Amino acid sequence: MLVIGTLYSVINPIHEGTDELRHYRFIQYIIQNKSLPVQGEEDCRSQSHHPPLFYMMAAVVSAGVDTGEGVCVNGQANPFWGYRQWEVGTDNKNQYIHPPSEQFPWQGQARAAHLARLVNVFLGGLVVIVTWLTARLVWPANRWMAIGATPLAAFLPQFLYMSGTLNNDVIAALAGGTVCLVCVLLINRPGPLNNPLKWGIIFGAAYSLALMSKFNLAPFGLPLGLVIMYKTLMPLLNSADDRDPDWQGFFYAGFAFVGTTAVLAGWWFLRNQILYGEPTGFRILTELWGAREASSSWGLLWIELPGIWSTFIGRFGFGQIPLPSPVYQISWGLTFMAIFGIGFNAFWHRFNRDRLPANRDAAIRPHLLLLGLVALIAVVVVFAYVLVSPAGAMGRFLFPGLPAFALLIFWGLTLWPKLLGWNWDRRLAIGLNVVMVWVSLWALFMFLQPAYAQPENMAEREPSGQAQQIAPSGNVIFFEPFVRLLSSSVDDLTVTPGDTITLNLSWEVASDPFGDFYFFVHLIDSQTRTLIAQRDTHPATGNFPMSQWTTGYQFEEQVNIEVPQTAHPGRAEVRIGFYAPVEGYRLAISDQFGASLGDSYLVTSLELTERTGPYPNHQSINFDGRARLRGYEFSNRTPAAGEPLTVTFYWDLLDPRQLKHTDALVLMYWEDGTVLEDRQPFSAIINASQNGSTGIDSRTLQSDQLPLESYSNFSLILIDQFTGERVNMVTARGNWIDDELSLPSVQPK
Secondary structure (H helix, E strand, O other), rough: OOOHHHHHHOOOOOOOOHHHHHHHHHHHHHHHHOOOOOOOOOOOOOOOOOOHHHHHHHHHOOOOOOOOOOOOOOOEEEOOOOOOOOOOOOOOOOOOEOHHHHHOOHHHHHHHHHHHHHHHHHHHHHHHHHHHHHHHOOOOOOOHHHHHHHHHHHHHHHHHHHHOOOOHHHHHHHHHHHHHHHHHHHHOOOOOOHHHHHHHHHHHHHHHHHOOHHHHHHHHHHHHHHHHHHHHHHHHHHHOOOOOOOOOHHHHHHHHHHHHHHHHHHHHHHHEEEEHHHOHHHHHHHHHOOOHHHHHHHHHHHHHHHHHHHHHHOOEEEOOOOOOOOHHHHHHHHHHHHHHHHHHHHHHHHHHHEEEEEOOOHHHHHHHHHHHHHHHHHHHHHHHHHHHHOOOOOHHHHHHHHHHHHHHHHHHHHHHHHHOOOOOHHHHHHHHHHHHHHHHHHHHHHHHHHHHHHOHHHHOOOOOOOOOOOOOOOOOOOEEOEEEEEEEEOOEEOOOOOOOEEEEEEEEEOOOOOOOOEEEEEEEEOOOOOOOEEEEEOOOOHOOOOOOOOOOEEEEEEEEEEEEOOOOOOEEEEEEEEEEOOOHHHHHHHEEEEEEEEOOOOEEEEEEOOOOHHHHHHOOEEOOEEEEEEEEEEEEOOOOOOOOEEEEEEEOOOOOOHHOEEEEEEEEEOOOOOEEEEEEOOOHHHHHOHHHHOOOEEEEEEEEHHHOOOOEEEEEEEOOOOOOOEEEOOOOOOOOOOEEEEEEEEEEO
């Protein structure tokens, strides 16, 4: 785990981890100010609401590095970060632009961050050890249980990823695992509670570790208290034991538990009380970062469950680097099998006591109940956080229960063969080790590393050192004076609205640029000469900005542009170019003979075919379960002077009760910024719903409403009359998309 965790740390650029920049600022604040930050009084945001244990450890390790910068460092933001973030790929997955100075051997800020990351790699190794020790204590006669359970934690891609970045979720996993370990140790002690002061101090130290790691581990005091109570009441639970419960020992243990916690962690809560007026600091956290109303957020639990699961298994960055869907589906299937196996085992145990395998006896029942309680607490805490925080749907918040999850899942999987009389513990353990190691390396080298990789220099492929020539598809085009376009093509010359156009490009750097220019792709309607779609990005979809180019470098890239589902069928042009980010001017283009080609280059023309379906420009767009847009049409997309324009929409009614109170709103956006509205109620749809037919909603705009000197972009919006808010479009899974549907443009003659 330490080797692979270090690889994750080295390969992942600094600050790309979830909230890593704010974690880094917390560490630097401690180093540079020799004190802890106060929420709301910082010059820039950090994770100052968290308990400081991890940050103090990281500060000790990285304090010797002179970064030459203050606390409020910022990376060079990639303005195109997160493009279609739910998709597997490498398109603008980098939140920041990473200069060559961040490469090994690291200097300044990069060195400080990577040294601090090693603290988490080390803590991750301790989590693995704690998981192993807990499994050996629960199943002392079966070492294969530890061998099989440990890799579920050690080589979980998300755990390795978080171990290689700056965060307090890894130390939270260590704290949760430590709570499990000390509880199992006490349960394994023969007889009732002995040495209550010693165990109270041990439990208090474990709970202090939890409290000083992350505030959401406060409920982990429950299993600690219950185990002390269990050992106290053992004489009552064992009919063969004629002793009375040791209530004196119980109170001694409780006193030592509370006293140790107060000494080790109480100062943090006292500080919060003095600074913020309450011991957790959570109230000011919600004031600064925002919060949800818990009573109205219950429906979000089901919607956000897939996100929680994927970010627990492996979804890197801020969630914009997912793994292929089968990874999440298979892992969920195995987890479900384990849970069902545990439930079926309990059923089998109840009705087949005389046929129980040896490792399913009553001796491990308290351990399994403990592990189940810890796992349940971890899940409940995350669900509770989802109800009150927009940032709550993160699987890493389940890490305090990771050792318990690993033990329970592997145990549950081993129960299925045992029901058939087969002991496959060894086979399952070896198989899981092989699979988990492979998955962790596969996720690293096939998804994380490519997401931040600079494109290969094609000029270095030739062993002789000569420049590798990329065969052009036509004439070499110059984007003055920095770059030559050697070849260009698209995958398909016939596309349908809703499809993706893949543009293949080959470039050669002609001279070192003096700064960054952005690359654009425009899809232009050949009839109206208006914009259908566009992509703006740094070259190489975010990973190779112009400022990092060197003369002679040759590279290839693929750029995707999404054709809107509402695009009108017809001919379209694919044009490309470069423009200055601030000034907005474009680079001039010329051919190999020096003839000017303007400021955008025509790559190709293609055909947009009509979407098939029973309605014009067939659609299937769900407006929050109220109505579904099935199609639309314009009477004329190039109206002449004095000619009215009719826009017709075809609707299916989904929920008449809500739609009664909803208006349709068509907005016209003009080039000069003027906004005109045509607002009408959905009377046509409501009337059509009475006989089950499709509702037709037509809007006719008279000539005096059309600005003939310019073109118009149309958008369709639904407004709830009761709340005044826009109605969101949703996917089939219920995820919100947007509250405004863009329609094709109209260009008057």
